Amino acid sequence: MRVRVRSWKTLAAVGIVGAVAASLAGSSMGAPHANVVKVAIMTDCKGAFAFGYDVDIGGAQAAFAKYAGGQTKNHKKPSAGMTGIKAGGADVQIVGYGCGNDTVPLAVTETKRLMEQLNADVMIGPLSGDEAVYVANYAKSHPTKTFIIGTAGSQDPTMQIHPKNLFRYHGDGAQWNAGIGEIAYKKLHWRKAAIIMDDYSFGWTSAAGMIADFCAVGGDIVKRVFPPLNTTDYSSFVRQLPPPNQVDGYFSAVGGSGTSAMLKAFEQAYGKPNPNQWIGNLFFGFLGADKVVAPKFVGSYVGGAGTGPGLKLAKTQAYENYVKSYYPGQNPDDLFFYNYYQAAHALVMGLQKSNGAVGAALQKAMPRAIPGAFQIANGGLVKLDSRNQAIQDQYQLQLTKNADGSVGPQVVAYVPAVAQDFGGLFKPSSPPPGRTQPPCKKVHTPWQGKIHVMKNGKITNEVIK
Amino acid sequence: MNPATWTLRQRTERALAALALLFAILAPAGLVSTYWTHQILLSTFFFGLAAASLIFLSAYGGMVSLSQTALAGIAGIVLGNLATHGGPGGTSKGLHLGWDPTVALVAALVITTAIGLIFGAVASRSAGIYFLMITLTYSVIANQTLGSVTKISGFSGIGGINRYTPGWIGDIQAHPNRLYYIALGVAVASYAAIRYIVRTPFGITLRGIRDEPVRMASLGYNVELHRTLAFTFCAFLAAVSGVLYAWWSGQVAPGNVDLPSTINLLVMAVIGGLLRIEGAWIGAFVFIVMNTYITPNTHIPGLGLGGTLFGGSFNTIIGIIFLAIVVVSPDGLFGIWARLFNGAGRNLPLVPRNRLRKNRAIESPEGGGHH
Numbered sequence: 001m002r003v004r005v006r007s008w009k010t011l012a013a014v015g016i017v018g019a020v021a022a023s024l025a026g027s028s029m030g031a032p033h034a035n036v037v038k039v040a041i042m043t044d045c046k047g048a049f050a051f052g053y054d055v056d057i058g059g060a061q062a063a064f065a066k067y068a069g070g071q072t073k074n075h076k077k078p079s080a081g082m083t084g085i086k087a088g089g090a091d092v093q094i095v096g097y098g099c100g101n102d103t104v105p106l107a108v109t110e111t112k113r114l115m116e117q118l119n120a121d122v123m124i125g126p127l128s129g130d131e132a133v134y135v136a137n138y139a140k141s142h143p144t145k146t147f148i149i150g151t152a153g154s155q156d157p158t159m160q161i162h163p164k165n166l167f168r169y170h171g172d173g174a175q176w177n178a179g180i181g182e183i184a185y186k187k188l189h190w191r192k193a194a195i196i197m198d199d200y201s202f203g204w205t206s207a208a209g210m211i212a213d214f215c216a217v218g219g220d221i222v223k224r225v226f227p228p229l230n231t232t233d234y235s236s237f238v239r240q241l242p243p244p245n246q247v248d249g250y251f252s253a254v255g256g257s258g259t260s261a262m263l264k265a266f267e268q269a270y271g272k273p274n275p276n277q278w279i280g281n282l283f284f285g286f287l288g289a290d291k292v293v294a295p296k297f298v299g300s301y302v303g304g305a306g307t308g309p310g311l312k313l314a315k316t317q318a319y320e321n322y323v324k325s326y327y328p329g330q331n332p333d334d335l336f337f338y339n340y341y342q343a344a345h346a347l348v349m350g351l352q353k354s355n356g357a358v359g360a361a362l363q364k365a366m367p368r369a370i371p372g373a374f375q376i377a378n379g380g381l382v383k384l385d386s387r388n389q390a391i392q393d394q395y396q397l398q399l400t401k402n403a404d405g406s407v408g409p410q411v412v413a414y415v416p417a418v419a420q421d422f423g424g425l426f427k428p429s430s431p432p433p434g435r436t437q438p439p440c441k442k443v444h445t446p447w448q449g450k451i452h453v454m455k456n457g458k459i460t461n462e463v464i465k
Numbered sequence: 466m467n468p469a470t471w472t473l474r475q476r477t478e479r480a481l482a483a484l485a486l487l488f489a490i491l492a493p494a495g496l497v498s499t500y501w502t503h504q505i506l507l508s509t510f511f512f513g514l515a516a517a518s519l520i521f522l523s524a525y526g527g528m529v530s531l532s533q534t535a536l537a538g539i540a541g542i543v544l545g546n547l548a549t550h551g552g553p554g555g556t557s558k559g560l561h562l563g564w565d566p567t568v569a570l571v572a573a574l575v576i577t578t579a580i581g582l583i584f585g586a587v588a589s590r591s592a593g594i595y596f597l598m599i600t601l602t603y604s605v606i607a608n609q610t611l612g613s614v615t616k617i618s619g620f621s622g623i624g625g626i627n628r629y630t631p632g633w634i635g636d637i638q639a640h641p642n643r644l645y646y647i648a649l650g651v652a653v654a655s656y657a658a659i660r661y662i663v664r665t666p667f668g669i670t671l672r673g674i675r676d677e678p679v680r681m682a683s684l685g686y687n688v689e690l691h692r693t694l695a696f697t698f699c700a701f702l703a704a705v706s707g708v709l710y711a712w713w714s715g716q717v718a719p720g721n722v723d724l725p726s727t728i729n730l731l732v733m734a735v736i737g738g739l740l741r742i743e744g745a746w747i748g749a750f751v752f753i754v755m756n757t758y759i760t761p762n763t764h765i766p767g768l769g770l771g772g773t774l775f776g777g778s779f780n781t782i783i784g785i786i787f788l789a790i791v792v793v794s795p796d797g798l799f800g801i802w803a804r805l806f807n808g809a810g811r812n813l814p815l816v817p818r819n820r821l822r823k824n825r826a827i828e829s830p831e832g833g834g835h836h
Contacts, residue, residue: 099760103720104622113757117500130621133557134716137624141638141715156557161625199613200620228612229620428553435615 037090040114042098042125048256052336054078058327059340067348087348090356107131121358122146124343129154129202139163144359151339154201156432158389165363169346170339171392174209177303178394179415179451181214190248192222194241197253199226206253206281208433215440234265255283260292275299285409294399294407305335308374308395310410312457319373346370377416391419414452414459474806493642503641510648511709513746516734518702523739526695527675532600534727535607536700537707541717544573545623556625567631574704581700589692604727612719622718626711738797
């Protein structure tokens, strides 16, 4: 009798475990739906770029609303969701938002969650440079999925890794800075400069643009300093920079929450910084930094990001007005917002051409050129090169005081149709940007001596001399 | 191995273990979705392996090591630097030595085990909290080194490692079931190896050292040497786990060996139970499932804030579970399991109460501590 009770209990325990396993198995198997395109939006919700979460989602969804009939659940909080998107006869379903923290390991788990658990066909994203390096490698081994980079600006994904199913409809970090070195050389008369850059793929690529452009016209970079991303105390790094009386100026490619922390450490080390001695990359003027950093740097030149704040074109203003009415809390000139917007627009165009098909058909149908609110050259179209990388107009900026007393970036220079290779300086066979890459070399960039001065948001015929 | 002499708990556990193994073997045949096999179960196998190396050191050597994650990461980085190619279409970071993947694999295991030998030799003279701190230092050193030496890693680490697998394994991208069965086989083999080792004179000596190091030393045993060798063996297990991770995820970066990742492995081990090797895989499984399904977007009706428990914060929930386990059942889920049987009054406790009070990890032969 005793034995029988025991074996009965054993069976019961085994049965319970079996039932749990079976229910887990059942719940995890999703039935495929016909004519549904599953889209994942990968962005960051933690780390240095946590503020980009709703900005990125808002950008993509604003485009889905405009071009594919999407309906937002909340005009103040894009991440609340969007339904009703249709393109090329297919229902486009946003199956998930990726929540990265700019590090690669989390990008791995989030990418796998979005693409394999939620079975997304298309990813719009990621946000950050090294995440995109991972996603590009991932794309290479998942050829049926399609990847459209959100706003990550590292060079490697399209230049060195270059999977065929990965597209980027915006410039990389180096392209964004095309022309800023020439401005430093000609307008500010810098000859010797130091550079401080985040020690990861985007920081290196952004700095590569500044270094290449500045050295191309004859400038010299005397010191490169690389604080790790997510540094909070920059004092030991700014001490590695030469003091202000030994260089003509400093380039900064420190981003996210680090920008103001770095500048504060600089001020503590060397006193109040002189705006004419600093040129920052896009992080000086965007992404919340405009409230903290910009007021102290009125007059500083700032590298662009493919958007042109204050550009007076009818299509620019139409785009800005639309965004302000659709997602009132969002800044349409913000590069995060605009780049995700462009990516989603490209996807809608691709799906329309592929009649809602995904995989290889969609990759073939992805547009080779898309309209851009800030694009003038090439007939107003952002074109892709042979490596699926955008050739994009760039606007260099200056921090100016607005009529209402606020400080923000305004366009001051226009560099048409900047390609990723900087006229042959960057090649698929050359090492990607790094701490010592590229070296400082006097070369000829396609836009040298042809950078247009902009006044009051209009391009003039005058070039920067 | 006479089933007639097994206790009820032994029977239940062995039946469950056999069922779990059968399930794991058959899972890729469509029992569960491919996400479950290729992500959740597969990563359970190798994270469990790393956790098992931690539990082995703790349960049989009395050493709680926080460097297992670091050693796994080192193996992955070495493999990535040795095996990947650069140039157009290759990967973009690392040394790009382009070795034969099999040679690179052996080299990664040998180098990591050698580093483990050095780490172990240094740490073996300490015990308790000091051992914990020394091994934590190793993990910080690994994290900082990978983050700042951009030639071998840098912030992004090495990517695309899964494209350079040995020829005898083939393309694990196209055939992910191969990696699944390799990881399963490795996990089972490692478990068997640990079970074997604890029964050898070496394992028994190690247990003696754990309980009475001074007495063992006066009996003539070389305490430091035994600790060092145990640590080196576990470095090898961690290295295997790191290689599997690198093949599975395709990349290894400093973020894999940072403090949160180090703590995560300890949490897996504690959830499973620091006293039994099996707990490693149980803990890893629970941790990974929770990490996968607790997100701000997973709405559970009727639960907490806006339908998501604690706003979907994984760290909050896993932290509460960790606290609950430490307070209620310091020997983890296996402790709770043992107590279920104790309630029936037929079996002696898995862990004698006085041992728990002394807060000392002990080995637990099947059927509890009665012999």
